[in-house]
Amino acid sequence: MIDPVPALQARRLCAAYHQQTVLEDITLSLPQGQWTAIVGPNGAGKSSLLNLVIGSLAPLRGELRILGKSPASQRRAGNIAYMAQQEHMEWDFPISVRDTVLTGRYGLMRHDPLWQRLVPRHWANPSHRQAVEAALEAVDMADYAARPIGALSGGQKKRVMLARALAQQARILLLDEPLAGVDPPSEALILATLERERSAGRTVIMVTHDMPSARVHADNVLLINRTLVGMGTPDEMLSDAMLARLAVGAPEARHGGTRVAA
Ligand SMILES: Nc1ncnc2c1ncn2[C@@H]1O[C@H](COP(=O)(O)OP(=O)(O)OP(=O)(O)O)[C@@H](O)[C@H]1O
Ligand SMILES: [Mg+2]
Structure with a gap:
């Protein structure tokens, strides 16, 4: 029987760095066992959203539950595997x-x-x-x-x-741009691997700028540009009209975010 607890549930979630808001009022629910692509322009807050999910960034406001519990407890329990964006990694070890x-x-x-x-x-x-x-x-x-x-x-x-x-064999796989900078055979290999993970019942959440792959493989697409611009099937979200709306984003986002009270 399928466990009905959502893989991820956010309610009015906001995040900020040094009092600069980068994610505003995100409310969404993702079921377990599906593949979700998170799409948005550079600086939209996609990696920040993943940082909230792994518990390394605390919400400024709002609520985030992962498999019904706090992100930190799910990370400790080994239920979340995370692959950081390559630009954020140190390789000198x-x-x-x-x-x-x-x-x-x-x-x-x-x-x-x-x-x-x-x-x-x-x-x-x-x-x-x-x-x-x-x-x-x-x-x-x-x-x-x-x-x-x-x-x-x-x-x-x-x-x-x-x-x-x-290797973590976690229930949720969080991947920040796993397809960026890989050649076509490697991309096909990664996508086939993620298909297998989903077939095994795992939840895959992938940030990507690769629209064709999101269109073919994802069950859901989240459009993020500081706020949640849209959420739905790839066909609904990756239409020209929705992508144009995504590029414009929330009015405040075009002016570098909103200051919040300390
Ligand atoms: N550690 C940090 N300290 C201060 N500001 C940060 C930090 N990390 C990210 N930001 C800011 O938060 C905003 C969102 O950044 P984030 O990395 O989440 O964007 P992104 O959608 O992942 O972009 P990209 O597609 O370039 O990876 C940006 O304006 C960025 O400058
Ligand atoms: Mg990023």
Whole structure:
């Protein structure tokens, strides 16, 4: 039976950085098991919305529930896997591709018995290693597993970070621009992987500027430009009229946001 609790439920949600409002009055509900594309111009607040969902940005006002609970508690419980936008990542750390993907399992390792947590990583519970290898296979990066992460190309790093999110086997996959900067075969591979995740009952929430992929694969599209401009099927939301409305956005957005009281 399908669990009726929404994957994500926002009510009058607002977010700000340094008292500058970047998201205003977002009310929406996303069911579990669907693929949602979040579309909007640069600076629209898409990554900020994902930061609210993982609990790394606190709402200024309003309410956000993930699977019926607070974002922070769901992140701790391992129900949210998150792949950050590549521009926001540091690559200057000397670890291998395989160990990078394994870091996606660290939250789950907390639930292992104490002795398992203390053994060297390569002796760890085989389920962790199996999940890492399966995720690397899924994005076709198994041959690169021993390479340092910093020595990969941009598209290869993106596939590794997707593998890290997949390895968490979380109920909700949050992906910030997983298709940006990857070549057509990698894009097809990523989309097929996400199709499999949805078929397995997972909720996929993906920020993208790739309209053709959103049109073909998403169940829902959210149009965001500081406010929620629209939400519906890809056919409804990706029409010329809706995209024109999205580009204009809320009047305040064109003037760099609204100041709010401290
Ligand atoms: N850490 C931060 N501190 C201050 N302002 C921020 C911070 N992060 C984002 N912003 C501002 O918040 C607004 C929304 O940014 P956000 O990164 O959410 O946009 P986006 O829709 O993801 O854009 P893009 O398509 O370029 O990734 C922008 O005006 C941005 O300058
Ligand atoms: Mg962004």
